[in-house]
Amino acid sequence: xQTVTQxxxxxxxxxxxxxxxxxxxxxxxxxxxLFWYKQPPSRQMILVIRQEAYKQQNATENRFSVNxxxxxxxxxxxxxDSQLGDAAMYFCAYRSVQGxxxxxxxxxxxxxxxx
Amino acid sequence: GAGVSQSPSNKVTEKGKDVELRCDPIxxxxxxxxxxxxxxxxxxxxxxxxxxxxPDKSGLPSxxxxxxxxxxxxxxxxxxxxxQEDSAVYLCAxxxxxxxxxxxxxxxxxxxxxxx
Numbered sequence: 633x634q635t636v637t638q639x640x641x642x643x644x645x646x647x648x649x650x651x652x653x654x655x656x657x658x659x660x661x662x663x664x665x666l667f668w669y670k671q672p673p674s675r676q677m678i679l680v681i682r683q684e685a686y687k688q689q690n691a692t693e694n695r696f697s698v699n700x701x702x703x704x705x706x707x708x709x710x711x712x713d714s715q716l717g718d719a720a721m722y723f724c725a726y727r728s729v730q731g732x733x734x735x736x737x738x739x740x741x742x743x744x745x746x747x
Numbered sequence: 748g749a750g751v752s753q754s755p756s757n758k759v760t761e762k763g764k765d766v767e768l769r770c771d772p773i774x775x776x777x778x779x780x781x782x783x784x785x786x787x788x789x790x791x792x793x794x795x796x797x798x799x800x801x802p803d804k805s806g807l808p809s810x811x812x813x814x815x816x817x818x819x820x821x822x823x824x825x826x827x828x829x830x831q832e833d834s835a836v837y838l839c840a841x842x843x844x845x846x847x848x849x850x851x852x853x854x855x856x857x858x859x860x861x862x863x
Contacts, residue, residue: 636789638789674856675836675838675856675857675859676854676856677790677838677840677854679851682851723789723790725790732795732803733778733780733795733797733803733842733844734780734792734795734803734806735780735782735790735792735852736792737782737789737790737791738789739788739789740787740788740789
């Protein structure tokens with residue numbers, strides 16, 4: 633079974649600075665998807681960024697980018713120019729390409745933005 | 748268009764009572780998922796529907812938990828004889844559901860269940 637680990641329960645960053653959230657995962661599959669979700673206090677899960685494992689190029693979405701290291705099974709999220717609206721819980725998640733469609737989530741990292 | 752909706756938003760029930768939680772997926776989404784999120788934790792998968800069949804029920808924690816789906820529409824998660832450990836936020840998501848392709852899961856706002 634796949635597992636996802638986020639080792640940072642809490643992180644904080646000054647507004648406009650850059651912060652990196654860590655995620656590692658364990659799988660025996662060669663192809664899969666990885667995701668970062670944001671959960672603000674409203675509880676709504678919002679997809680931030682995704683990465684397909686067969687793609688070597690790291691995904692980027694505006695101020696959000698990932699560092700995907702397949703051999704190390706590492707998938708970190710970098711948020712540049714942090715904004716107050718980025719404050720939320722961030723979850724790393726894994727999904728198989730074939731078969732099981734469920735998302736496997738990490739425990740989350742609470743990100744605080746200091747003005 | 749309308750997103751995934753869930754009702755009720757909050758539910759307080761006494762230990763031992765049965766509860767029903769409802770999820771309305773995005774129109775046209777064939778796949779529907781239920782997850783549970785305990786306080787301060789990540790989401791745990793409960794069950795996955797493709798149409799009205801459930802090919803993956805592996806996350807249901809006990810036989811007190813059951814779910815059904817009408818066609819490619821509404822789903823109901825039922826918890827019988829609720830226990831305090833069932834207190835959590837129950838999140839529903841839907842997607843286009845094509846295996847082998849990326850298909851984003853869109854989440855509802857969840858139902859916060861409190862068992863007293």
